[in-house]
Amino acid sequence: MNGYIEAGYVVALVGVGGYGAAVAARRRKLEKVLGLTRSHAAVEASGRKDRRPGRRSEGLR
Amino acid sequence: MLSDARLVAAKDLRIEMRSKVATNQVLPFALVVLILFAFALNQDPPALAAAAPGLYWVAVLFSALLAVQRSFAIESADAAGEGMRLSGLDPAGIFLGKAAAVAVQLAVLEVLLAAGMAVLYGARLQDPAMLVASAGAATVGLASAGVLYAALAAELSVRETLLPLLLLPVLAPVLMSAARAWQDSMSGRPGLGVPWAELLVVFAVVYVSLGVVVAGPVMEVT
Amino acid sequence: MPARRLWIAGLLIVAAIGFLVYKGLGNSLVYFRTVNQAVAMRAQLGTTAFRLEGDVVPGTVKSVPGGVHFDVSAGGDTVSVVDHGQPPQMFAAGIPVVLEGHFQSGTGGFVSNQILVKHSSSYIAAHPGRVKGDPTAA
């Protein structure tokens, strides 16, 4: 091989991996800032069955 | 829908006739662009003549951008846009009317620019039938896609910078096809340009239809 | 939005795209012209630049100072080509290539500025022994 193939692999892997890692890190940081943790989530989830995300029509529309 | 369109088109054209922004600003701008290209390439006249169709359509594209922006700027004074949308006019009719008004202005501009190109670039305008047919289809495409996106961006504070980003990639196929059709026509081989003219017609049909469909959500009173 | 209008607009869009498909199958909008097409339109093309596609005829490739000579053929026509440039790594006899350039006015040959190798979307193992079965049979 002559470098091009390896370069292609590196670009694709760094691109996908780097972007994915950045997004996941941002998610964790936001969760931390907002004080939402997984254990917290489990407790909250038990009490919010009636507030499931779902269709929200926009009233008049 | 069509009577609403006629109403809006007549209104827009009347405003342009009286305010003369198109004749006093857009047209001179297009000529300046044409002259700037000539300055940039003036050491090589044959190259300028060869590139003339492409440069011409770039100038038309930029002018179209100004024309569609202007088409919605006239609605921003005294909340005229709100009034128009609340007037009960069919949004699809408003879209068609505005697109027709822009198309008429662009057609006038194209004729004058073509004359300017013939004089300044030494380009030969052969096969006028082919030139007019492809330019007509291109104009409808430019006006309909342009008005559609301008309507989307009309209410935004950042529309001057955002509209070119949204609109120019959409209009790129028109630029490419029209330039190729004119190039083939001006070099005396109109037969080669026919497929490009067909592509222009397809683009125009698709964007007029799309515009009629999405005009409702786009111009919804917010 | 009246439903009828939605239908008409949808039909128009479909018809326009359908027209494009129909014409496209006739290969009317071209990135390149094949050798037989180009030869048929030689008078119309003149010396304007276009892209020429054909297979490199085996046994005709000759390196000359500052370039390479070879023939390309497609659809029963053959054109001799002189290229002034660096042929790409995969350039070889027998493969399809796209040449950017123009016809010479006098000789009828084609002057190429760049050779592009066009490969098919088939990927066949070079060492069939490593893969079970005959790769050409699948």
Add this chain to the structure above:
Amino acid sequence: MNPIVSRRASLVTGAVGLTALVGIAATVWLGLWVTPPAVGMGNLVRLLYIHPPVAWVCYLAFGVATAASLAYLWPRTRSRSWDRLAGASAELGVVFAALTLVTGSIWGYPTWGTWWTWDARLTTTALLAVLYVGYLAIRKVPGSPHVVARRSAVVAVLAFVDVPVNYLSVYWWKTLHQTGTVLDPSKQLKVHGIMAWTLLLGFVSFTLAYAWILVQRYRVAALEDHRDSDGLTSAIAERIAEGAGSPTRGTPSAAPAPTVSTSPAAASLGGNGAGSLARGVSSELDGASSVVAK
């Protein structure tokens, strides 16, 4: 809507992420070391296992973004969740479109002999990336959530016109780019043995990676909305508590607000409330509220 994720959902997401990671690692191993070189291309064939899967994910991402935008525009399914999904998927689409262009260019130089050529496939791919960059730009323009979501949804749908053109460009026009490798209309698989299996693994792995990143990106969007509306909700709750005072405690209108944890109230404010408020009064008031919240 709910930014807090249940344990089970996060376990599923984790499993998808892990599978994607293992799958991509296996694809790289098979692609670089195990698969044989091909006739004609030799070792240059090895980018086959990366470039088409990345390009496929780009289509998939724009398809999901457009479907979600249509679901938002359709009045009966209108929900801020669809808007978030559309935004998240379009951002992934742009990233994968960029990677498609770069890996394709790197592949094109040694095989075709050029980094770039203006054939129909390459041109429409570049156009696609720019169209959705425009979409991401219009998403960032401030306004009430409903207005932002609606106008960006229209842009996403309009931009999608280029996707079928892009896919079919290699059949409509003669291009330098080869025709489809796997999704070929003629249904003749033209890749052999372990090469085909590696390619398939590549498609599956990159699709899973897309799914994992999409979930992460969607949660980021949900959390950001939550954060932005949080301040407003608590401020309103304080005002209500102030105004209500002790005697009126227990009136139906005031009682739920302070006790409700932020998310659903915020969601209804951000979605329903804001939309009708904007329609009823003026969009400026509503725009201001989201600015205050930040």
